[in-house]
Amino acid sequence: NAGVTQTPKFRVLKTGQSMTLLCAQDMNHEYMYWYRQDPGMGLRLIHYSVGEGTTAKGEVPDGYNVSRLKKQNFLLGLESAAPSQTSVYFCASRVQETQYFGPGTRLLVL
């Protein structure tokens, strides 16, 4: 049981490039979340999903898209990366009240 895993661990992008961050969970959780963490700002919700095939916007959704084609996977896409998207991205899945977080993806946009 690996819990929540994220790939890649670290990535450098140039402005305008695109990429997809992958989150996978093996706990059969319905709810999954994408957060970004910036210094002094805590964790802010980007998008979330309440089940396979469903997604919804969080607090800071602009510039990101998501897909939940399979229950165990939640993908976060950046179509045209901007320096303001430099951040650490965390995925989480939830059962009852507890959210389980992945180890994070550090993204640098130059």
Next chain:
Amino acid sequence: GENVEQHPSTLSVQEGDSAVIKCTYSDSASNYFPWYKQELGKGPQLIIDIRSNVGEKKDQRIAVTLNKTAKHFSLHITETQPEDSAVYFCAASLSPAQKLVFGQGTRLTINP
């Protein structure tokens, strides 16, 4: 929407002393308040939570208190140990099933 403020942003205490981190929230309808611990290079991990029908909850050296009237809640760590050094986040939501709004985080350092 909900807004959560967390203080202090950094806290340094001597090993064996107590540490207290405080959070305030804006939405009086919020009724679920978890605390997460984030160690270096890892994702946050739930350490304790409290619901609005309870004023205090303890788990060994960790306790959380809630004052609904003042809309603030606090994390108390007693007999601190080096392994308590981490970043701690408070959060609030309308219920355990709802989205969490996080505070800004507190970096706790335990000095030997």
